[in-house]
Amino acid sequence: MAQHHHHQESGPALSRAAQTTLEAAGEQWTDMRAAIFDAIAALDKPASAYDIADMVSNRRGRRVAPNSVYRILDLFVANNLVRRVESSNAFIANSHPGCLHDCIFLICDSCGQTTHIDNDAIASDVRAAAQASGFAPARPVIEVRGRCAECD
Template identity: 70%
Template sequence: MRAHPSDDHRHHEHHGSDLTHAAQATLEKAGEQWTNMRAVIFEALAGFDKPASAYDIAEAVSKREGRRVAANSVYRILDLFVGANLARRVESANAYVANAHPDCLHDCIFLVCDSCGNTTHLDDDTITRTVRSAAQGAGFSPVRPVIEVRGKCADCD
């Protein structure tokens, strides 16, 4: 997954062990524990270069741990990660991506390639503010806008 910040939004993207440490700090700041299983699931999620399903993650963790890990357990932890801003859910694919900047809370826009599955993450606060404002103008209280654009990436076009 590639991220492209807009000029309107600046943040530090973490990678590798720096990402794991940032995720741990963010989760603990939210009052949650960074257990061994949560660490293993986060590292597996962060190891995928495309959105991963709970089943993909469960399989990767099962191989690594040498024991079966149920997808239901992974789903619960992924829900926690999404709530704590450690991961983002790509709704249309029922899949997840590690948030490269868990210490920064904002709405995301995903560009999802229908050919190769590559997902590009955009940060564009101007667009997401407009979506939130339109929802509020219609008398709706937005909690988490989900903006996904499906099509073909430059590599597949």
């Protein structure tokens, strides 16, 4: 199985890794981008752009527009800092932003806990099946819904 493990960053180390990755891509790490990333990284479940805007607004003491949050989230997703859970239009921090893989999410229907796993063999098979059908996959996202070990 082509599954491998990464050093999972958290806290300030995760913010530094995200900043390094974004700056290496030629983008700036602004105060607003840092605030939005830190809000996402503090969560253990995916959050919507509106939830993130509320969190950042409360921390900053002034309203942050969800439109601004969406633009920054799009930048973060494009640069692999944040993953988008397609089925719920929610976002979760990537704990290893320097490493790019197709997304495989395990989503608990009971508590909402979402776990991101990397398995290059599965992702490769999905890409190959799409290509065999004449489809050019850009960024496969696989979501497996069910119950986590804590809720089972």
